[in-house]
Amino acid sequence: MDEIDSHLKSRNAYIQGTWVSRVNGQPFAMLSQKKRKVQTKSLATEELGKLSDTLLIVSNNVFDWVNQVVGAES
Numbered sequence: 001m002d003e004i005d006s007h008l009k010s011r012n013a014y015i016q017g018t019w020v021s022r023v024n025g026q027p028f029a030m031l032s033q034k035k036r037k038v039q040t041k042s043l044a045t046e047e048l049g050k051l052s053d054t055l056l057i058v059s060n061n062v063f064d065w066v067n068q069v070v071g072a073e074s
Contacts (some may be wrong), residue, residue, distance in 0.1 A: 004058050010051055 017030035
């Protein structure tokens, strides 16, 4: 669960952040407010891909764990 928490926080930052776009609509920076300071983060498609892969793996691990503990019939 600790592993899930850190990845979900990263996911939430991307999903809930405020994105700044170029004139053509291409997002290039995310603004987030932490401790009343604006922080920027560049859009990194490679990072999003890795985060997506990691969340899928962690999600599958949770389902496997539930299946082992509760049983496949539940």
